Amino acid sequence: MYVKNILIITLKAIVFSTLLTCLAACESFLPEPHKIDIEQGNAITEEEFQSLYTGMSETEVIEALGSPLIRDPFHPDQWVYLYRLKPGKGRLRESKFTLYFRDGILVKIDGDEYKEY
Secondary structure (H helix, E strand, O other): OHHHHHHHHHHHHHHHHHHHHHHHHHHOOOOOOOOEEEEEOOOOOHHHHHHHOOOOOOHHHHHHOOOOOOEEOOOOOEEEEEEEEEEOOOOOEEEEEEEEEEEEEEEEEEEEOOOOO
């Protein structure tokens, strides 16, 4: 009777481990869970970016692009516009450009080439 119980327990363990191995092997056939797109920053269109020119006032820049994502209190004449898109499927995309002002007038546009996503 004792040997019979040990054989039954051993058989159950073998069947369970076989089923577990099969389930692990089938994981690649399971559908991938849905992942949301994560969008952060200022989504600037090409037309908005092309409308920038040196000599614009801070107010005109805000009307054209909206408020910058980063306004450093230690560099108040430097505005940073960032955009980051992490799609649920696909690769991460980022864009960054910096605007420099002197006495409230745009004097320099620095950063990536414009990328519309």
